[in-house]
Amino acid sequence: MKSWIETPSGSDFPLENIPFGIIEYQGRRGVATRIGDTVVRLSVLAHHGFLGFLTGDQLQVFEAPELNPFIGLGKAVTREVRLRLQELFREGNSALQSRADVCRQAFIPVREAVMRMPVHIGDYTDFYSSIEHATNVGKMFRDPANALLPNWRHLPVGYHGRASSIVLSGTPIHRPKGQTRPADEGPVVFGPTKQLDFELEMAFITNGSTPLGSSIPVEKAEDYIFGLVIFNDLSARDIQKWEYVPLGPFLSKSFGSIISPWVITLEALEPFRIDGPTQTPEPLPYLRQSEPANFDIQLEVALQASGCRPQSICKSNFGFLYWSMAQQLAHQTVAGCNIQVGDLYASGTISGSEPDSYGSMLELCWKGTRPLKLPDGSERTFLLDGDSVIIKAYAEKQGLRIGFGECETTILPALP
Numbered sequence: 378m379k380s381w382i383e384t385p386s387g388s389d390f391p392l393e394n395i396p397f398g399i400i401e402y403q404g405r406r407g408v409a410t411r412i413g414d415t416v417v418r419l420s421v422l423a424h425h426g427f428l429g430f431l432t433g434d435q436l437q438v439f440e441a442p443e444l445n446p447f448i449g450l451g452k453a454v455t456r457e458v459r460l461r462l463q464e465l466f467r468e469g470n471s472a473l474q475s476r477a478d479v480c481r482q483a484f485i486p487v488r489e490a491v492m493r494m495p496v497h498i499g500d501y502t503d504f505y506s507s508i509e510h511a512t513n514v515g516k517m518f519r520d521p522a523n524a525l526l527p528n529w530r531h532l533p534v535g536y537h538g539r540a541s542s543i544v545l546s547g548t549p550i551h552r553p554k555g556q557t558r559p560a561d562e563g564p565v566v567f568g569p570t571k572q573l574d575f576e577l578e579m580a581f582i583t584n585g586s587t588p589l590g591s592s593i594p595v596e597k598a599e600d601y602i603f604g605l606v607i608f609n610d611l612s613a614r615d616i617q618k619w620e621y622v623p624l625g626p627f628l629s630k631s632f633g634s635i636i637s638p639w640v641i642t643l644e645a646l647e648p649f650r651i652d653g654p655t656q657t658p659e660p661l662p663y664l665r666q667s668e669p670a671n672f673d674i675q676l677e678v679a680l681q682a683s684g685c686r687p688q689s690i691c692k693s694n695f696g697f698l699y700w701s702m703a704q705q706l707a708h709q710t711v712a713g714c715n716i717q718v719g720d721l722y723a724s725g726t727i728s729g730s731e732p733d734s735y736g737s738m739l740e741l742c743w744k745g746t747r748p749l750k751l752p753d754g755s756e757r758t759f760l761l762d763g764d765s766v767i768i769k770a771y772a773e774k775q776g777l778r779i780g781f782g783e784c785e786t787t788i789l790p791a792l793p
């Protein structure tokens with residue numbers, strides 16, 4: 378597919394992608410898509426009748442300050458909008474191209490576009506669905522011979538997190554403070570974390586709501602998934618280690634998590650659908666799926682020390698996950714928990730089997746025992762103030778590339 382809108386080769390955002398996000402333009406937020414390096418304001422196209430199959434209130438969704446009303450129209454409508462946009466932007470279609478007045482209002486060069494949080498996130502769940510990550514953490518903190526807890530291969534382990542501290546790529550995060558106990562039998566102290574870490578994750582966003590008490594069957598789960606973003610779940614390992622017993626992570630994970638600005642639809646990712654790892658033992662019937670439900674999305678993490686060039690420190694893949702998104706959502710709702718439009722479900726750290734595919738500093742540096750060397754000669758076992766973490770994600774095969782752009786944050790010193 379080729380577009381009459383210039384798309385640099387190797388762009389994350391060719392005509393086949395059509396992501397959705399929120400931009401701020403002249404003091405107002407609204408829904409946008411992106412093609413190549415051009416951001417397109419959908420409210421302008423709707424106003425001029427280019428999305429004419431939508432009616433009345435449906436046309437207002439593009440003027441909302443978040444994607445929730447748009448994605449809440451449901452998959453049948455959002456899929457239609459995406460196809461219509463592809464049609465309008467396709468080479469040979471002059472309907473929009475010939476309207477210079479509309480294009481002038483609707484098109485903004487990406488360097489001038491101010492991105493905002495794509496969705497209002499109501500609830501947020503963090504899963505723990507990478508068997509390599511769970512095994513590594515189990516080896517480090519529990520019993521190397523029994524790294525996985527007995528439930529792990531039977532259900533997608535997860536916990537409910539804070540939605541309020543999820544922020545947009547480009548937002549810096551202050552080093553968190555908290556209680557730690559540096560030595561096992563030593564004193565408990567308070568201060569800035571000394572073990573600040575990133576977690577390489579992806580997250581999906583739901584497009585529907587369900588009544589309390591109902592559950593979503595695994596084979597219907599993808600109907601409720603609008604799309605995905607990159608997710609960096611910053612973590613303070615020393616705070617986590619002291620606070621998580623007996624209930625799980627709390628303040629060590631709620632001081633800042635970062636998402637990428639463009640939501641990539643499941644439809645755009647369809648060509649990259651693959652089988653996940655073989656599940657042994659076979660899951661219970663409510664988690665069983667017959668079709669491939671993983672997606673081959675390449676993930677890269679770079680660490681950039683202040684004043685240095687970025688250094689690639691990890692290459693992983695979303696397809697490594699043991700539990701699929703459909704299984705996660707089926708499990709999330711099986712007890713009767715209702716879901717809402719704009720909820721966010723993170724995958725958990727995505728590690729592969731090779732040491733350079735581990736999705737956190739904790740694993741890459743194996744609890745501080747194998748420091749990473751940076752281009753300026755300095756070493757890291759955890760993140761220092763001034764460090765930036767840049768995560769990229771893209772699916773690619775046979776000349777087709779569907780990318781997510783990037784998810785970036787910089788660590789600032791702890792506040793006094």
Ligand code: CA
Pocket residue numbers: 503576578610725726
């Ligand atoms: Ca996490």
